[in-house]
Amino acid sequence: MKKTSEKYQVVVAGGGLAGFCAAVAAARHGAQTCLIQDRPVFGGNSSSEVRVTPHGAANFHAYARETGILSELLIEERARNHEEIFENGWTNSVWDLTMYDMAMKTPNLSFHLNTSVQAVIKDGDKKIKSLLVRVANAETEIEVSGDIFIDCTGDGVVADWAGCEWRMGSEGRDEFGEPHAPETASGDTMGNSIHFKTVNMGRPVPFEAPDWAVQHEDPSFFYDQGRHTYDIRGGYWWIEIGVPWHTIYDSEDIRHELTRHTLGIWDWIKNKDPKTKELAANYALDWVGQVPGKRESRRIMGEYFMTEHDPINRTVFEDEIAYGGWFLDLHTPGGLLAPTSEPASAEGYNETSDYAIKSYCGPYGIPLRILIAKDLDNLMMAGRNVSVTHAALGTVRVMATTALMGQAAGTSAAIALKNGLSIKEVPTKVIKEVQQNLLRDGCFLPNVVNEHPGDIARQAVITASSEMLLNGAGPETQDRLPRLLEWNEPETDPKEPLRNRRGQWIAIASPEIESLSVCLTNHSDEPQQIRAALVNVDHIWDYRMEPENGFISSALLTVPPGGCQWVKWKANLGPQDGLKAQSYVRLELDARPHITWHEAGTIISGHVAAFEMGKGRMRRVDRGVTMSYLISPAQSVFSALNVISGVTRPYQYTNLWKSDPALPLSQWVQLAWEKAQFIRTVEITFPGHLIREYHAYGPFYRDPQCAKDYRVQAYVGDEWQDIISVKGNYQRHVRHQLDESVLTSKLRVVIDATNGDPSAAIYEVRCYA
Numbered sequence: 001m002k003k004t005s006e007k008y009q010v011v012v013a014g015g016g017l018a019g020f021c022a023a024v025a026a027a028r029h030g031a032q033t034c035l036i037q038d039r040p041v042f043g044g045n046s047s048s049e050v051r052v053t054p055h056g057a058a059n060f061h062a063y064a065r066e067t068g069i070l071s072e073l074l075i076e077e078r079a080r081n082h083e084e085i086f087e088n089g090w091t092n093s094v095w096d097l098t099m100y101d102m103a104m105k106t107p108n109l110s111f112h113l114n115t116s117v118q119a120v121i122k123d124g125d126k127k128i129k130s131l132l133v134r135v136a137n138a139e140t141e142i143e144v145s146g147d148i149f150i151d152c153t154g155d156g157v158v159a160d161w162a163g164c165e166w167r168m169g170s171e172g173r174d175e176f177g178e179p180h181a182p183e184t185a186s187g188d189t190m191g192n193s194i195h196f197k198t199v200n201m202g203r204p205v206p207f208e209a210p211d212w213a214v215q216h217e218d219p220s221f222f223y224d225q226g227r228h229t230y231d232i233r234g235g236y237w238w239i240e241i242g243v244p245w246h247t248i249y250d251s252e253d254i255r256h257e258l259t260r261h262t263l264g265i266w267d268w269i270k271n272k273d274p275k276t277k278e279l280a281a282n283y284a285l286d287w288v289g290q291v292p293g294k295r296e297s298r299r300i301m302g303e304y305f306m307t308e309h310d311p312i313n314r315t316v317f318e319d320e321i322a323y324g325g326w327f328l329d330l331h332t333p334g335g336l337l338a339p340t341s342e343p344a345s346a347e348g349y350n351e352t353s354d355y356a357i358k359s360y361c362g363p364y365g366i367p368l369r370i371l372i373a374k375d376l377d378n379l380m381m382a383g384r385n386v387s388v389t390h391a392a393l394g395t396v397r398v399m400a401t402t403a404l405m406g407q408a409a410g411t412s413a414a415i416a417l418k419n420g421l422s423i424k425e426v427p428t429k430v431i432k433e434v435q436q437n438l439l440r441d442g443c444f445l446p447n448v449v450n451e452h453p454g455d456i457a458r459q460a461v462i463t464a465s466s467e468m469l470l471n472g473a474g475p476e477t478q479d480r481l482p483r484l485l486e487w488n489e490p491e492t493d494p495k496e497p498l499r500n501r502r503g504q505w506i507a508i509a510s511p512e513i514e515s516l517s518v519c520l521t522n523h524s525d526e527p528q529q530i531r532a533a534l535v536n537v538d539h540i541w542d543y544r545m546e547p548e549n550g551f552i553s554s555a556l557l558t559v560p561p562g563g564c565q566w567v568k569w570k571a572n573l574g575p576q577d578g579l580k581a582q583s584y585v586r587l588e589l590d591a592r593p594h595i596t597w598h599e600a601g602t603i604i605s606g607h608v609a610a611f612e613m614g615k616g617r618m619r620r621v622d623r624g625v626t627m628s629y630l631i632s633p634a635q636s637v638f639s640a641l642n643v644i645s646g647v648t649r650p651y652q653y654t655n656l657w658k659s660d661p662a663l664p665l666s667q668w669v670q671l672a673w674e675k676a677q678f679i680r681t682v683e684i685t686f687p688g689h690l691i692r693e694y695h696a697y698g699p700f701y702r703d704p705q706c707a708k709d710y711r712v713q714a715y716v717g718d719e720w721q722d723i724i725s726v727k728g729n730y731q732r733h734v735r736h737q738l739d740e741s742v743l744t745s746k747l748r749v750v751i752d753a754t755n756g757d758p759s760a761a762i763y764e765v766r767c768y769a
Contacts, residue, residue: 003143008144009032009146010023013036020099021406021410022410023035024109025411027106041093053695054399054403055398056324065691071689084698086234090234118132128146151385155297155298167390168187171391179391189242190331193238193240209267226345238335238345240336241337243338303424321404329342357614366401368427371386415433436448442732446651460671463640469634472629477601497592499591502609502611505608506584508582509582514570514572519566520567520596528594530556530595583653605687638656643669645764668749670747678741679747681737684733686732688704688755707754707760710726715748
């Protein structure tokens with residue numbers, strides 16, 4: 001056995017999305033970092049070994065997709081990959097190599113693949129000194145020393161061996177009063193899953209299950225218990241087993257049982273189910289996973305213990321470092337061995353059931369303290385092993401959320417080292433530095449805006465070559481953007497009547513509205529009346545049916561019989577009615593069984609819709625749409641001034657500059673200062689990749705809204721000089737550091753071409769000396 005040692009500042013154990021983002025973030029912030037991964041590839045559950053595609057807040061909330069390091073990776077993968085993405089089973093090695101490429105290109109980052117932690121060596125009771133790791137197939141043992149350790153192993157292996165307190169199983173309802181908690185505490189956890197993938201051979205092909213596979217014969221097991229064979233290409237998340245096995249110690253037994261069930265399920269789909277066997281006739285098994293994807297095991301006790309009350313009530317934390325928005329998704333213990341699968345699936349994903357209402361949450365903030373182990377002075381964690389209850393884990397466990405927590409952990413560790421602080425001091429002493437650096441690195445925080453002291457763009461006067469005016473859009477409005485791929489689920493019928501109250505968010509620049517019009521169809525033979533109302537909302541995810549101080553005005557609209565007609569509300573509203581400049585209002589129509597409110601033929605940036613789900617709450621319409629409406633006067637909500645709003649997505653306002661789409665490119669936005677400034681670094685955030693989840697984006701996808709060819713110009717010596725020139729871009733967040741600082745009083749970002757959109761657009765420009 002070869003024995004050696006290595007010394008780093010930050011050591012990350014576990015190379016799933018949380019660990020990978022933690023390691024990259026720490027290294028980018030200057031810490032000498034080592035990432036230890038026990039598999040041959042990065043990505044954990046998202047890798048080609050397990051093939052669970054990353055989920056997150058955008059599955060339930062428009063414009064809530066996670067950004068930062070994860071966004072860079074997913075955008076890069078879609079631009080490179082020929083493969084379509086489906087929910088589970090379709091991840092190929094292009095994703096693995098995308099992560100590997102980033103790791104190789106990251107300064108200060110070293111890594112060991114196929115390397116597992118064998119022991120934890122402590123320095124006294126409160127600190128870890130080093131990890132003893134073993135490289136598989138190399139007969140090599142390495143003692144890896146560090147100053148700060150981050151446990152991203154999922155199972156909390158490092159924390160456990162270091163003697164930290166942890167929990168596993170479900171808290172009882174009496175402990176915290178959580179609505180999703182069972183009546184009594186138990187050791188029950190969510191289970192592990194494996195997935196499979198099929199391929200269309202273009203001709204009938206046979207399949208014969210081995211005799212050791214599970215024989216599925218009962219249709220009710222699938223159709224009455226929430227196990228939907230919704231796509232014969234592969235899947236499914238519900239091929240899941242936990243209880244009565246232990247998700248850590250019995251992982252191999254679970255893997256074997258899952259394999260038996262998977263082959264039996266494919267046998268049912270292929271040979272027995274009258275609903276699918278003809279559809280599956282030409283399909284053959286292409287891949288069956290043999291590394292189980294794990295949902296739950298140990299949860300390490302941290303400086304704060306997050307319960308489900310926090311995401312449900314959207315608790316605001318001073319040490320907010322990430323956000324979540326997946327629903328409180330607690331799978332039935334036992335999985336395939338239980339009477340039904342996960343509750344939402346078992347009830348057919350009913351969006352207005354009592355379960356759906358109580359489970360819908362977010363976007364909500366996540367505090368740094370749940371990433372800091374309470375029992376040690378130099379241990380953090382990120383991933384599904386953070387300090388939360390079983391019920392809260394139902395929402396924070398999804399990979400896009402854990403990736404954000406990983407980036408926050410790595411950033412916090414590096415900043416602690418830079419400031420000579422214990423990691424436990426970060427939440428109180430340098431949390432603003434952590435938050436501002438996360439924002440600068442492309443992340444979003446619901447309760448923090450850009451106030452970075454070094455960003456001199458914040459003091460600039462902003463102008464642009466042109467600005468798009470908002471008039472609204474109708475069913476006939478042409479969508480200039482290519483349609484995104486969608487999951488194989490039925491979309492909302494565009495002629496569906498208003499069965500629930502529905503609202504459309506509308507940004508207003510000045511507090512004056514003369515009229516609003518909506519495009520409606522009256523399916524009856526008589527005129528119908530429908531109540532329209534306008535309310536103030538705090539942001540695009542303000543789903544309260546009656547926001548505090550929200551009511552502005554209402555009116556009864558008369559809708560004649562007939563289809564697709566514009567009905568005008570002569571509102572004549574102003575600040576005296578409660579309208580506020582640079583904000584959102586929500587235009588609402590009450591439920592009416594004979595009336596359809598038509599969707600617009602395009603999606604207006606930052607303009608979302610929601611419907612009443614019950615108990616005073618709303619939720620997103622379909623996968624993110626704009627309802628048809630017209631507003632007068634036209635609103636200048638895409639002003640150039642938005643590039644220094646401090647927020648890089650639609651939220652309390654659009655926060656986006658868009659050029660007039662009727663004018664040809666090139667278009668530009670300009671920053672000007674009274675006194676000349678030295679500028680060395682320019683950072684830009686372009687639009688795109690926000691409204692929907694990763695799954696919606698097709699092979700070789702490059703978001704049309706994102707700038708493709710652009711230049712940065714400085715005004716030097718009475719003329720404009722190109723100081724940066726880029727062609728072929730598709731990333732939304734870019735950073736350019738000049739070889740030498742330039743002294744200038746004016747700077748322009750000139751967009752010569754986009755990836756398809758007629759408007760040039762930018763969320764943010766930052767400048768640093």
